[in-house]
Amino acid sequence: MLDAGICNYVVISYGHSGLWGGGMRQLLFNTRASEAAFGHFGAVGRYALAARRGMHAFSRGPDTWKHIAMGQRKWANLNPAAIMHAKPMSEEDYYGAPLVVEPFRLFDNCQMNDGGRAIIVTSAERAKDLKHRPALIMGMGLDNPCNEIAQAQYTAGPTGAKKAGRAALEMAGIGLADIDACQIYDCFTYTVEVTLQDYGFFGYGEGKDWFKGGTIEPGGRMPVNTSGGQLSEAYFMGLTPISEAVMQLMGRCGPRQLGPKTQTKEPQIILCSDNGGTLQSHACLIFRRG
Amino acid sequence: MSVEKILPTPDADSKPFWDGCREHRLKFQQCGVCGEVRWPPSILCPQCHSQNTRWMEASGRGTIYTFAVYHQAFHPAFKGKLPYVVAVVKLDEGPMLLTNLVGRPPDSLACEMPVQVEWDDISEEYSLPKFRPI
Numbered sequence: 001m002l003d004a005g006i007c008n009y010v011v012i013s014y015g016h017s018g019l020w021g022g023g024m025r026q027l028l029f030n031t032r033a034s035e036a037a038f039g040h041f042g043a044v045g046r047y048a049l050a051a052r053r054g055m056h057a058f059s060r061g062p063d064t065w066k067h068i069a070m071g072q073r074k075w076a077n078l079n080p081a082a083i084m085h086a087k088p089m090s091e092e093d094y095y096g097a098p099l100v101v102e103p104f105r106l107f108d109n110c111q112m113n114d115g116g117r118a119i120i121v122t123s124a125e126r127a128k129d130l131k132h133r134p135a136l137i138m139g140m141g142l143d144n145p146c147n148e149i150a151q152a153q154y155t156a157g158p159t160g161a162k163k164a165g166r167a168a169l170e171m172a173g174i175g176l177a178d179i180d181a182c183q184i185y186d187c188f189t190y191t192v193e194v195t196l197q198d199y200g201f202f203g204y205g206e207g208k209d210w211f212k213g214g215t216i217e218p219g220g221r222m223p224v225n226t227s228g229g230q231l232s233e234a235y236f237m238g239l240t241p242i243s244e245a246v247m248q249l250m251g252r253c254g255p256r257q258l259g260p261k262t263q264t265k266e267p268q269i270i271l272c273s274d275n276g277g278t279l280q281s282h283a284c285l286i287f288r289r290g
Numbered sequence: 291m292s293v294e295k296i297l298p299t300p301d302a303d304s305k306p307f308w309d310g311c312r313e314h315r316l317k318f319q320q321c322g323v324c325g326e327v328r329w330p331p332s333i334l335c336p337q338c339h340s341q342n343t344r345w346m347e348a349s350g351r352g353t354i355y356t357f358a359v360y361h362q363a364f365h366p367a368f369k370g371k372l373p374y375v376v377a378v379v380k381l382d383e384g385p386m387l388l389t390n391l392v393g394r395p396p397d398s399l400a401c402e403m404p405v406q407v408e409w410d411d412i413s414e415e416y417s418l419p420k421f422r423p424i
């Protein structure tokens with residue numbers, strides 16, 4: 001629409017009343033499907049089934065996921081807007097939290113919150129005259145492996161991230177080595193592990209070692225979910241990762257800004273993911289500094 | 291105080307499956323052309339797109355594809371059942387079925403364990419196919 005000159009600016013917004021409204025609850029407590037007769041409800045149970053199969057196929061489970069939950073919490077501790085800003089998380093906190101749907105403990109789950117996010121898209125030409133330095137879209141990829149979750153045999157990978165990631169990198173004309181940071185859709189910790197694995201950041205089953213030693217944290221070599229993400233900042237569907245990527249490339253992230261402030265590389269290129277259903281659809285977006 | 295049970299919600303396509311369950315028979319659609327056994331029910335074979343369909347009875351044997359242990363009640367009807375196990379069982383005939391695992395402590399379960407159907411008559415009208423490790 002921008003290229004065709006139909007409009008000059010597009011706002012992509014998302015808002016919800018996840019805490020006091022009904023939408024998020026319906027996602028979590030839906031009783032209409034026949035699955036509910038077996039006590040199976042919504043997103044937590046479905047992702048727990050996916051994660052268990054992942055544990056069977058490659059994952060060390062909580063041993064890997066604790067690095068994701070704690071690493072993202074460290075970023076949230078630098079973000080005053082994050083729901084978990086004032087709450088550090090130790091390994092004891094992670095393992096001591098109640099089991100929700102096993103293998104998930106409480107801190108493997110994202111936030112439920114009220115609020116919203118928006119981004120504005122325009123042409124690179126028009127962006128030159130705007131107040132802030134823009135982030136430019138370098139590449140995009142989509143892959144939707146399945147629409148019938150009961151028969152899905154890809155929940156331990158490869159998920160849609162594999163093809164979508166490859167397509168986005170190809171469009172951008174870069175390789176994984178050029179990525180400075182990632183903002184990954186993180187409805188659950190497992191989603192981050194399987195997504196990064198399918199993108200190729202580490203080999204099949206090598207997640208535990210890759211995350212060890214603060215890889216994704218402030219000071220780490222591949223920062224991930226630098227606002228705290230959906231696990232520790234707030235859940236706004238795909239706009240949690242995308243808005244953070246754009247803000248980081250604009251240099252507008254305050255104490256959590258990638259670069260010298262957080263002993264990380266100043267970001268030129270950031271990769272983002274979004275997924276829908278239970279790993280049923282996937283989008284990968286790559287942005288660069290304008 | 292008793293809480294109302296959640297019952298299955300059959301539609302025109304899945305009614306024969308639930309009717310079969312009531313008689314403790316696990317019935318699925320099978321393609322009359324390529325032999326594919328499918329779930330959920332549909333008018334076309336997902337493999338060869340044929341409409342030639344009959345209902346067959348499965349053996350009730352399979353393996354655990356994956357499972358999850360509920361430690362929180364998402365509905366009052368399940369409060370007294372915690373912890374309980376929801377699973378996807380891959381039947382020997384092919385389809386995967388969402389179900390419960392019974393008869394074993396949750397921490398003794400593993401993916402790929404062989405299982406056998408066991409019927410839970412939850413009302414006059416409905417029986418749920420659940421599975422027990424063998």
Ligand SMILES: [Zn+2]
Pocket residue numbers: 321322323324325326335336337338339340
């Ligand atoms: Zn067929």
